[in-house]
Amino acid sequence: MSTETPAKPQGPQPTAVATSVNLRDLRRVGARPPLLDYLVSLWDYRHFVYYDAQARVQTGNEQDKLGRAWLVLSPLLNGLMFYLIMGVLLKSGHGIENFVAYLVIGVFLFQMSSRAISVSSRAIAGNKNVIHAFQFPRASLVLAANLRELFANIPVLITMLVLVIVLPPAEEISLRWLMLVPVVGLQFLFNLGLGLILARLVSMFNDVNQLISYALRLWMYMSCLFFSIDKFDSVPWLKNVMEYNPLYNVVHLARENVLYGSFGGWRAWAILALWSLATLAIGMVFFWKGEESYGREL
Amino acid sequence: MAESSDLNFIEGTPAVVIDKVSMTYRTTSRSRDGSSAPAVRWKGFRSAVSRTKAVEVPALKELSLVVEHGESVGVIGRNGSGKSTLLKLVGGQVPPTSGAVYATSTPVMLGVNAALIPGLSGDQNIVLGCLAMGMTHQQIDAKYDAIVELSGLEEAIRMPMKSYSAGMSSRLRFAIAASIDPEILIIDEALNTGDAQFKDRTRKKMLELLGQAGTVFLVSHSMPTIKELCNRAIWIDQGELIADGEPDHIIKWYRMFTQKLAEGDRFGAMKLRRRMINDLEVADVADRNSLRRSRA
Numbered sequence: 001m002s003t004e005t006p007a008k009p010q011g012p013q014p015t016a017v018a019t020s021v022n023l024r025d026l027r028r029v030g031a032r033p034p035l036l037d038y039l040v041s042l043w044d045y046r047h048f049v050y051y052d053a054q055a056r057v058q059t060g061n062e063q064d065k066l067g068r069a070w071l072v073l074s075p076l077l078n079g080l081m082f083y084l085i086m087g088v089l090l091k092s093g094h095g096i097e098n099f100v101a102y103l104v105i106g107v108f109l110f111q112m113s114s115r116a117i118s119v120s121s122r123a124i125a126g127n128k129n130v131i132h133a134f135q136f137p138r139a140s141l142v143l144a145a146n147l148r149e150l151f152a153n154i155p156v157l158i159t160m161l162v163l164v165i166v167l168p169p170a171e172e173i174s175l176r177w178l179m180l181v182p183v184v185g186l187q188f189l190f191n192l193g194l195g196l197i198l199a200r201l202v203s204m205f206n207d208v209n210q211l212i213s214y215a216l217r218l219w220m221y222m223s224c225l226f227f228s229i230d231k232f233d234s235v236p237w238l239k240n241v242m243e244y245n246p247l248y249n250v251v252h253l254a255r256e257n258v259l260y261g262s263f264g265g266w267r268a269w270a271i272l273a274l275w276s277l278a279t280l281a282i283g284m285v286f287f288w289k290g291e292e293s294y295g296r297e298l
Numbered sequence: 299m300a301e302s303s304d305l306n307f308i309e310g311t312p313a314v315v316i317d318k319v320s321m322t323y324r325t326t327s328r329s330r331d332g333s334s335a336p337a338v339r340w341k342g343f344r345s346a347v348s349r350t351k352a353v354e355v356p357a358l359k360e361l362s363l364v365v366e367h368g369e370s371v372g373v374i375g376r377n378g379s380g381k382s383t384l385l386k387l388v389g390g391q392v393p394p395t396s397g398a399v400y401a402t403s404t405p406v407m408l409g410v411n412a413a414l415i416p417g418l419s420g421d422q423n424i425v426l427g428c429l430a431m432g433m434t435h436q437q438i439d440a441k442y443d444a445i446v447e448l449s450g451l452e453e454a455i456r457m458p459m460k461s462y463s464a465g466m467s468s469r470l471r472f473a474i475a476a477s478i479d480p481e482i483l484i485i486d487e488a489l490n491t492g493d494a495q496f497k498d499r500t501r502k503k504m505l506e507l508l509g510q511a512g513t514v515f516l517v518s519h520s521m522p523t524i525k526e527l528c529n530r531a532i533w534i535d536q537g538e539l540i541a542d543g544e545p546d547h548i549i550k551w552y553r554m555f556t557q558k559l560a561e562g563d564r565f566g567a568m569k570l571r572r573r574m575i576n577d578l579e580v581a582d583v584a585d586r587n588s589l590r591r592s593r594a
Contacts, residue, residue, distance in 0.1 A: 016579075022586050023585040295392050
């Protein structure tokens with residue numbers, strides 16, 4: 001706009017003509033549909049979600065020479081790092097049966113969640129161009145981000161199990177390992193729910209993005225990745241808090257089923273299932289409430 | 299606004315109703331001060347925290363418009379007058395600051411701004427873009443070849459989009475956006491980019507879409523285009539609706555206005571602007587079924 005704005009034409013005003021129109025068959029453009037319709041339209045966009053997730057997994061590491069090998073290499077290096085620091089230097093694994101496998105399962109599973117949460121929290125803020133170009137239920141972007149992480153993590157899970165088998169003391173493969181499927185399934189639902197909440201928060205206040213990585217690091221130390229929860233026997237309240245931590249339960253249930261030949265106990269399953277379903281329900285409603293705001297420029 | 303006693307009763311259902319829509323962008327502006335000179339040790343801190351201040355830019359003042367089926371509306375105005383903002387609001391890309399836009403079906407914006415995902419290849423972007431517009435895989439299969447042909451990308455379609463030139467990616471975006479036949483079509487002027495061959499091709503496709511669509515909004519700086527394609531024109535200046543009516547009539551006044559500005563006759567131009575506003579009648583929309591309609 002020109003800086004030398006001419007004298008504001010306050011004087012003349014257009015004549016308002018009362019106009020009666022029939023708006024019955026018209027819908028407000030960009031209006032947020034009712035929750036149920038929203039879920040149905042999300043289902044209608046399942047092909048979009050699936051294609052987006054799949055295509056981006058394929059091209060995600062194209063810049064790197066080793067390409068998709070990084071999907072496996074990065075948790076592997078991460079595990080090695082924690083093994084050196086926690087296992088060798090600090091000896092935090094004292095008294096834990098098969099500590100290497102204990103650590104591997106913890107680090108691999110936690111990283112799945114932390115990646116999914118941080119990627120999906122940026123799903124809205126980072127895809128403004130797609131949002132401006134097309135009309136579709138915005139939750140599909142968060143869903144696609146989570147699905148993409150799930151696809152990308154299938155080789156990671158396989159590596160994890162191979163490591164558990166190969167590294168001494170070698171574990172025996174059992175049918176109980178199939179229990180990993182519901183564990184990862186519940187973990188996926190939890191990540192999705194939290195991702196929906198964070199995606200809206202980040203789209204409102206970009207600063208939240210800065211905090212997420214710190215929160216995730218704190219969470220990592222609170223999830224008993226490289227020490228046993230028994231360390232906190234002397235501080236019962238802290239141990240209690242940890243037992244209600246959904247990601248601790250993910251890691252705990254995976255270890256019990258894969259390493260220690262136990263079902264893991266109903267309590268842990270119930271806590272995890274409640275967390276997952278509640279977070280997903282709250283996240284869905286919270287995200288849907290903001291549906292109209294995602295196109296807005298900050 | 300001055301009230302008028304006569305009531306305008308619109309039979310049937312209109313295609314698009316723009317009801318007192320306004321748009322204010324919030325953005326940041328680097329503050330120019332420095333004269334206020336606070337204590338020196340504060341200066342570094344202050345400049346680190348608040349170098350910029352939030353400002354509000356009114357892009358569009360309250361605007362109402364009723365567009366019926368079969369109308370093609372040309373939108374004219376100077377650069378930065380709010381034309382593109384109006385189209386974005388009608389297309390639902392950006393929610394208005396106040397007011398609402400109602401339409402019989404979701405308007406489709408045809409522009410070269412439909413940005414896609416740079417990391418994916420051209421053909422993947424075609425599928426993704428079409429899926430995002432709500433097409434099924436079968437529909438995409440049927441249209442895929444036509445899209446590739448319209449984009450004129452040939453072999454490059456398998457390369458990632460970030461390796462494309464600006465012209466190539468805008469061609470692809472246009473081709474994807476043009477692949478659905480919308481009932482309400484919004485076209486931004488940026489289509490006039492590209493080489494002669496592409497211009498010709500897009501023009502043909504545009505005419506084809508115009509023929510199919512019931513209602514069209516077209517932003518263009520080319521007055522012949524507006525005259526040729528539109529049966530109604532609106533003129534927006536500094537976010538305000540100035541005139542609304544027959545394209546020939548509106549364009550005549552608009553040309554006079556820009557000519558006066560070019561000659562440096564600001565006074566004359568503003569006088570003309572005031573006169574146009576004075577003669578303008580805007581719709582004060584009221585819904586006949588308002589008792590039953592909820593705004594949620």
